[in-house]
Structures are given as C-alpha cells and as structure tokens.
Amino acid sequence: MALMFPRLARNFAKNGYYPTDEVTLERTLQALTPASTGSMRILDPCAGEGVALAEAAHTLGRERVQACAVEYDRERAEHARGLLDRVLQGDLMDTIVTRQAFGLLWLNPPYGDLVADHSGATQYQGSGRRRLEKLFYQRSLPLLQYGGTLVLIVPHYVLDDELCGWLCNHFTGLRVHAAADPTFKQVVIFGIRIRRQDLARPADVKATRERFRAIGSSEASAEPLPEVWLGEPYGVPAAVTELDHFYRVTLEPEQLALETGRLGGLWSDFTLHFGQAGQVPRPPVKALSQWHLALALAAGAISGVVTSPNGRVLVLKGDTYKEKVSRTEFTEDEDGNVLESRILTDRFVPVIRAWDMTPGSQTLGQVLTITSAPAAAEPPPPAAPEPLRLPAGRFDPGRIVMTAAVSELVERGELNPVTYLRRHLQADWGELDQEDKRSNDQALRLGNRLFSNYETPMSDEPRLWIITEADRSVTTLLLPSDY
Structure with missing residues (x-):
C-alpha cells in the first residue's frame, strides 16, 4: 500500500487524472510504426499534461507528426501546449473536430460511472452500464481515420458485453495486454479501424469478443505487455483529410477575457461583429408614434x-x-x-x-x-442540507463530500459514514500497513494529504476510503471502484 497511497492521492486531487506510467508507455510505443511517407496527425482527447502524446510523436518522428490534444484542466492544458502542436482546453463533448482526420487515437479516458445532468440527459448512446470510458470512446471514434490505429487504456472491468461488441464491430487486429503497473487494473487495447463490411470471418470476431468479455469479467487474465514487441506492428497512416475544424463551442470566462484582450476589445468593432453589413434601412415616410x-x-x-x-x-x-x-x-x-x-x-x-x-x-x-407575458411564480429556494455534525478531532476536515456511489449506499441505509469519519478525524487510519500509517502520522504533523482505508460490512464494496486534502479544505469519502 505504500506505493498506492501517493499516486492515489494525486489521482483524486487531479479530478480522476491518472497519467500512463512510464513502463507501460514505453512498451506501448514499441508497437507503433510510422507511415513510410507523408505527414501524420495524432490525437489524445484526454491529454493531461501531454507527455504521452509527445512521446508518441517523438517515436513516430517529430518532424513528420502534428500532435493535437484536448484537456479539461486549465493548468494541465497550459503544460501540454509547451509539448504539442494544437491543444484545446475544455470538455471533449464541447468541441467540434474534423472527422477521420487522425491516424492515431491515443485514448486514456477518465474512469468512473457517468452522471446525468440536471435534466436527466447525457450524450451517452447505449443500453449497457453508463461509464465515462464508453462515452469518450463514442465521441472519439469518428475522429480516427479508417486504417488508423487505436490505443485504448482502460480498467479491465470496463470491458462489458456492450463495449466488447463496439470494439469488434469497429476494429480488426485487436490485441489486449495488461498494463505494466497493476495498481488500477488497466489493460492496453490495440486495434485498426475498418468499416463493418470489411470485418474478418464471423467466427474470428466471435472468438475475439468472447476473450475480451472474459477479461472484463475477470474469468481470464490479459497477457502483460511484452518488454520487447515481437508481433506485427501497428502502423500510423499519413493524414488524408485536412483539419478544417478543431475548436471548442463555448468559452470559459477566463478564455473570453483572453480573447477580448487579443482582439483589443469587442465594443469598438460592435457593428463589424454583430451588425448586418451592406443593408441601409430606409427612413419612414413620416415620424413614428x-x-x-x-x-x-x-x-x-x-x-x-x-x-x-x-x-x-x-x-x-x-x-x-x-x-x-x-x-x-x-x-x-x-x-x-x-x-x-x-x-x-x-x-x-x-x-x-x-x-x-x-x-x-x-x-x-x-x-x-x-x-x-405574465410573470412566472418564483419557485421556493431549495432547503439547505443539514450539515454533518462531528466531534472535534485532531485536524480540521474542511468540507465533507462523497462520491455518487457512496451517496447511494448512504441513501439506501447500507452505510453509516459517521463512524468512519470519527475514526479518520481521530487519526485512526484503519486497515493500512505500518508504513502507510507512519506516512499519515508524518503528514498530520507537516500538513500533507491524509488517507484512511476501512473495512465495512458491505457485501459488494467491503472497503471505504477517506482522503483529506493537504490544505484541509475538503475531505472525501469514496469507494475503490470509483477508480
């Protein structure tokens, strides 16, 4: 547990961002080979700091590769701009990107269940379990050109019947390997995009689907990524389509301010940007009443x-x-x-x-x-939730929040979080090994991040994790499956 604690804490602090570990990245890149001629264009729609895609561009030949990325976090997007050619800061679902414009799709999406918005709607199209990994796969797939290579890095348990069917319908030459770092149970999937009418024999497709499904249900294990790739390499073809569209639809306030400063203000050119040029209104015959x-x-x-x-x-x-x-x-x-x-x-x-x-x-x-129009009646303001009252502990927990999965267990009466919060506040770190407990005790003195792990009577999820941030601004309750 000593290795997991710092990496898990960083993952949570960065909103689910977990970069591909160095060994997995190095072994994965060995399976890629560049086009013999022409310029290539590659995409990472969840780029993080852009390191993985920058390494892929270097492997393929940096002078022949245009590396494009989308990243939600502003700080990470700024870091990626120093490594890549084009970077959008924003949500992938809020972008317009030319279809079939990329020869390599490097997809390491955020992990977790998909939550609907306030209206109950999502952009997810499917009948299976709604996961962020599957939503990002749906949104990114049309951006990969036919004959292009997919590198998909997801936890193995995401490979349900629905996702396995999508992969077998969209790709040929599918291979799956376990990542070098087993912490988050990731697998690396390779494939070449083809049209459905070009699929292999039905028996071969069925066998591939059954193997992927067995790995997803833990009935079988994926072979680890080889230290030296000896199989047929996956080629990244040259770009065949111009990148006509690569921008986000909406702007954050900070981006609008930067754009206004770049243009030198909008109001001086209001008529140019918002008016109708070339139309001169005719004056009325007489004064209007x-x-x-x-x-x-x-x-x-x-x-x-x-x-x-x-x-x-x-x-x-x-x-x-x-x-x-x-x-x-x-x-x-x-x-x-x-x-x-x-x-x-x-x-x-x-x-x-x-x-x-x-x-x-x-x-x-x-x-x-x-x-x-008649004025609509103002709806009454929602009642503020009653704050969670806890006895004073050895540190200030800040704002106490929980993931959707934990909240559902609490609502169903299957979990009482107060008992575990009290233990956490009294520096009872639960079922951690001695090294992690000493690390927590030191973090308590120095003002660093705190992590607890507790056994619970729940049958499906027997463990509960609690993390308090270093600045003591927030304490979060989460389940291991949230990652």
Whole structure:
C-alpha cells in the first residue's frame, strides 16, 4: 500500500487524472510504426499534461507528426501546449473536430460511472452500464481515420458485453495486454479501424469478443505487455483529410477575457461583429408614434446600441414569440346537458431586452426585460442540507463530500459514514500497513494529504476510503471502484 497511497492521492486531487506510467508507455510505443511517407496527425482527447502524446510523436518522428490534444484542466492544458502542436482546453463533448482526420487515437479516458445532468440527459448512446470510458470512446471514434490505429487504456472491468461488441464491430487486429503497473487494473487495447463490411470471418470476431468479455469479467487474465514487441506492428497512416475544424463551442470566462484582450476589445468593432453589413434601412415616410416605435422594437426591427440624452448606454434587442392561450366555454344543449369546449388561440408576446453598458453605472452589465407575458411564480429556494455534525478531532476536515456511489449506499441505509469519519478525524487510519500509517502520522504533523482505508460490512464494496486534502479544505469519502 505504500506505493498506492501517493499516486492515489494525486489521482483524486487531479479530478480522476491518472497519467500512463512510464513502463507501460514505453512498451506501448514499441508497437507503433510510422507511415513510410507523408505527414501524420495524432490525437489524445484526454491529454493531461501531454507527455504521452509527445512521446508518441517523438517515436513516430517529430518532424513528420502534428500532435493535437484536448484537456479539461486549465493548468494541465497550459503544460501540454509547451509539448504539442494544437491543444484545446475544455470538455471533449464541447468541441467540434474534423472527422477521420487522425491516424492515431491515443485514448486514456477518465474512469468512473457517468452522471446525468440536471435534466436527466447525457450524450451517452447505449443500453449497457453508463461509464465515462464508453462515452469518450463514442465521441472519439469518428475522429480516427479508417486504417488508423487505436490505443485504448482502460480498467479491465470496463470491458462489458456492450463495449466488447463496439470494439469488434469497429476494429480488426485487436490485441489486449495488461498494463505494466497493476495498481488500477488497466489493460492496453490495440486495434485498426475498418468499416463493418470489411470485418474478418464471423467466427474470428466471435472468438475475439468472447476473450475480451472474459477479461472484463475477470474469468481470464490479459497477457502483460511484452518488454520487447515481437508481433506485427501497428502502423500510423499519413493524414488524408485536412483539419478544417478543431475548436471548442463555448468559452470559459477566463478564455473570453483572453480573447477580448487579443482582439483589443469587442465594443469598438460592435457593428463589424454583430451588425448586418451592406443593408441601409430606409427612413419612414413620416415620424413614428410611440406605439409604432414600441411595436418595431418588440418585433426586432430596432436593435443595437442606443444612447439616451442623459448619457445612458443600452444594447437593445427586441423579439416576438407566439404562445397558446387556453379558454374553456360551457354551453347547454336542447336536452339540458352541459357541454364543455376547450378553445386554443394564438397570443403574440413582445419581449424587449436591454443590456446596460453605461460606463461607471451601478447597474453596469444588468439585463432589463420588458414583456407582456405574465410573470412566472418564483419557485421556493431549495432547503439547505443539514450539515454533518462531528466531534472535534485532531485536524480540521474542511468540507465533507462523497462520491455518487457512496451517496447511494448512504441513501439506501447500507452505510453509516459517521463512524468512519470519527475514526479518520481521530487519526485512526484503519486497515493500512505500518508504513502507510507512519506516512499519515508524518503528514498530520507537516500538513500533507491524509488517507484512511476501512473495512465495512458491505457485501459488494467491503472497503471505504477517506482522503483529506493537504490544505484541509475538503475531505472525501469514496469507494475503490470509483477508480
């Protein structure tokens, strides 16, 4: 456990980021061979600090390789920009990238179960267990050109029936090997992308699928990566498509500020960026009344920046939308029966929005809305959760949080976290070996990260891990399967 503790703590602190260990990286790169001619383009959609893809580019011939990457974390993306050619900082699901533009897809995705957003929707398409690894596979696969090589690094237990079927339908020459570092039970999968009509014989595909599925269910073990690759190498073909699109859809506030500074501000060129060039509005025949002005503004005919006589500056935009209005009428027939009729009519609702951009104003940046639509009732604010009360311990735990898996066990009444939190706060590190306990005691004195491991009565997940960050800002409860 002495080796696992520092690496596990770093993995958690970096939001699930676990770079490929050096030995696995070195042995994996031995299986790759460059194209005989032409320039190659390679992609890592979860690049981290960019070291793995930079080593791959060096192995293939740096002067002939364009290395592109996507990384969610800003600091790691900045580090990767110093090693790679093109790096996007953002979520892969929020990018637009040219399809079939890369000859090598190096995919070491984040690990864990997929959580839906507030509306209950996800971008995952499938019927199996929803995992981040499978979502990133779905999103990245179209970016790899036919004949290109896939290097997929995932925990072996992710290889369920659904993922095994995808791999066998999309790739040929599939091989799977256990990673050199067994800490996170990773396997390295190689394959060459082909069209489904070019697949091998059905019997061969079935045998490959059954072997992958056996490895995923722990019925069989993958052979370790060889120290010297003696098999047929996986070629990285030359790029056949121009990289026309490689950008993210939305911008973080920091990125918007950098872009505004690069352009020297947007408002000086407001008409150029937001106006309609080449159209000169015709003046009205006579002066418009207040009613005409309000109608034109609501319909969107008057938009842009206006300045009032008292110096107030507003960015105006008008619009009109249609809504259905329901009305119920009751009538009586000749026999005295009451008939109910529901009538739907169209109602046009004007909406005028004004963005206050008055320099030095206290309302700078506020958006004013004028509409004839009835105001919606404000929903009551959600009740704040009752804070978890714990006795004073030997250190401040900061904010106490838990993963989704732990939260589900607590909600089902299968786990009481208070007992283990009390032990953690009293420096009872649980079922750690003596070396890790001494490391924790030293971390308690020096103000470093703390880690505890406890046996629990749960049948499926008998262990609970608790990690307190070095700055004592947060303490997290998690299960080993969360990694």
